Amino acid sequence: xxxxAASKDSSPEGAAxxxxxxxxxxxxxxxDIIGDMKVEVxxxxxxxxxxxxxxxxxxxNKLEGPDSxxxxxxxxxxxxxxxxxLNPELVKAASAVASSLPxxxxxxxxxxxxxxxxxxxxxxxxKKGGIINIxxxxxxxxxxxxxxxxxxxxxxxxxxLQLDEDGQRLRRERSSxxxxxxxxxxxxxxxxxIFTKASTEPEQALKTVSSxxxxxxxxxxxxxxxxxxxxxxxxxxxxxxxxxxxxWEFPIDNEVGMEDDAEFHEHIFLEKHLKGFxxxxxxxxxxxxxxCGLSKNPYLSVKQKVEHIEWFQNYxxxxxxxxxxx
Amino acid sequence: xxxxxxxxALRAARQVLPSPCPRQVxxxxxxxxxxxxxxxxxxxxxxxxxxLRINAIRKNSILPKELQxxxxxxxxxxxxxxxxxxxxxxxxxxxRSRGVKRRWRLSRIVFRHFADHAxxxxxxxxMW
Numbered sequence: 001x002x003x004x005a006a007s008k009d010s011s012p013e014g015a016a017x018x019x020x021x022x023x024x025x026x027x028x029x030x031x032d033i034i035g036d037m038k039v040e041v042x043x044x045x046x047x048x049x050x051x052x053x054x055x056x057x058x059x060x061n062k063l064e065g066p067d068s069x070x071x072x073x074x075x076x077x078x079x080x081x082x083x084x085x086l087n088p089e090l091v092k093a094a095s096a097v098a099s100s101l102p103x104x105x106x107x108x109x110x111x112x113x114x115x116x117x118x119x120x121x122x123x124x125x126x127k128k129g130g131i132i133n134i135x136x137x138x139x140x141x142x143x144x145x146x147x148x149x150x151x152x153x154x155x156x157x158x159x160x161l162q163l164d165e166d167g168q169r170l171r172r173e174r175s176s177x178x179x180x181x182x183x184x185x186x187x188x189x190x191x192x193x194i195f196t197k198a199s200t201e202p203e204q205a206l207k208t209v210s211s212x213x214x215x216x217x218x219x220x221x222x223x224x225x226x227x228x229x230x231x232x233x234x235x236x237x238x239x240x241x242x243x244x245x246x247x248w249e250f251p252i253d254n255e256v257g258m259e260d261d262a263e264f265h266e267h268i269f270l271e272k273h274l275k276g277f278x279x280x281x282x283x284x285x286x287x288x289x290x291x292c293g294l295s296k297n298p299y300l301s302v303k304q305k306v307e308h309i310e311w312f313q314n315y316x317x318x319x320x321x322x323x324x325x326x
Numbered sequence: 327x328x329x330x331x332x333x334x335a336l337r338a339a340r341q342v343l344p345s346p347c348p349r350q351v352x353x354x355x356x357x358x359x360x361x362x363x364x365x366x367x368x369x370x371x372x373x374x375x376x377x378l379r380i381n382a383i384r385k386n387s388i389l390p391k392e393l394q395x396x397x398x399x400x401x402x403x404x405x406x407x408x409x410x411x412x413x414x415x416x417x418x419x420x421x422r423s424r425g426v427k428r429r430w431r432l433s434r435i436v437f438r439h440f441a442d443h444a445x446x447x448x449x450x451x452x453m454w
Contacts, residue, residue, distance in 0.1 A: 282388050290382070311379055319393060326390050 027100050034097070090116055262302040268295045273309045276317075283316055283323070356421040363416055366407045373408035377401065 094116060098109035212220075231237040241247040249256070270291045277287050290312065294305045316323070355361045383389060383397040406412070417426050417433035425434040430446070441449045 282390060286383075286386065286388050289388070308375075308379070311375075315379070315383075319396065322392060322396065323390075326392060 027096060030093075030096060031100060258301075260301050266302050267305070270294055270305065270309065273306060276313045287312065356419070359423070360416055360421040363414055366412050369405060369407040370410045370413060373404055374410070377404065377408065377410075 091113065094112040095109050098105045098112060101108050231240055238247060242249060274284075274287055274291065277284055287309070290309070294300070294308065297305070300308075355364065380397050380401045384394050384401065386394060414423055415426055415428060415431070416423050417436060418431045419436050420433050422433035422435070426432065427434065427437060430437055432440070437446070440446045441451075
């Protein structure tokens with residue numbers, strides 16, 4: 001941890017540390033550690049952090065600087081003010097490091113503590129997000145090689161106005177460049193787990209209001225009345241009329257309101273509805289004529305035709321006695 | 327069915343009222359004769375199917391005559407206002423029963439008034 005904290009410091013501080021000769025054995029140990037440190041790449045720092053945390057614990061146990069006690073309460077108050085509580089051992093170590101440095105001790109201590117906090121945050125994020133293996137990320141990437149032609153095209157695109165022909169040409173080039181860069185398809189390769197999937201929140205249950213209350217309706221009407229501005233021109237007037245139903249929708253659809261989903265055979269072959277009638281006699285003759293007429297009628301829906309036939313059926317059943325007399 | 331259409335338009339207009347755009351809404355028919363005509367149209371619409379079917383039985387050469395006589399009596403028993411013959415195409419604005427042009431549903435006087443003020447689309451004074 002000490003190494004990581006120090007690595008984030010600016011280089012002049014690092015140089016200063018190397019020069020320092022601290023008093024006391026624990027401080028000397030610290031300084032030795034710091035002195036051995038080099039400025040490292042930030043990604044490797046995390047691996048070192050894990051290793052350093054073990055070393056740190058050993059170092060902390062030996063550290064009992066009198067200075068640290070004095071500065072600890074201040075450090076702790078600072079931490080608690082920031083919200084996230086840092087490890088008190090880390091705090092002690094930071095104060096010890098700060099005291100060993102020649103410059104403004106409190107300032108350096110506060111800087112170190114701030115950096116510690118940042119560390120904590122990043123480590124927490126990392127823990128939540130999972131470990132990103134850099135190698136996986138880099139393996140999928142290819143080096144972009146801009147041909148001078150492309151470069152020239154892009155520069156010209158930025159500077160000059162573009163006519164249609166030029167625009168089309170440039171667009172094609174750009175698209176070809178993109179396609180060349182992403183030569184691999186988007187869905188090939190291992191999952192990198194860099195982005196967390198947006199959690200699809202369970203759709204909140206609909207309001208458990210069985211029916212909107214009268215007050216809700218009135219409120220809605222009021223809102224509609226207030227927001228509905230009178231039409232500013234003829235077009236808006238026509239729009240309003242269309243919504244109300246006064247004006248038809250253009251282009252005129254002849255089949256508005258007609259929702260006949262029945263096939264043609266249901267319109268034409270109506271003999272199956274004649275099952276309730278006697279098979280011979282004038283009634284049957286009459287009904288067959290009726291069916292013939294209905295099959296040629298394009299204006300009625302199947303339902304209406306069936307109702308027609310059923311009405312006749314009822315009528316003739318009522319008149320059965322009369323028919324039998326004849 | 328001009329008056330029926332007018333009635334429907336009136337109902338629609340009443341529903342529109344809450345909007346702040348005030349349009350003149352006619353809430354009364356021009357006179358009682360127009361009202362009676364409106365009632366006749368409604369009844370005719372309701373009984374149209376029945377009338378059609380009973381007439382189909384009546385105007386028939388296949389079914390026995392006794393049946394047809396029974397049908398005659400039935401159709402006579404229907405309310406008088408249900409027959410479409412009693413509907414009169416009145417002027418929509420003045421309720422004038424004579425001199426009404428079917429295409430515009432207006433009496434000749436109202437038609438002339440609007441046409442002279444250029445409020446009839448596509449209508450022009452004839453000159454040849």
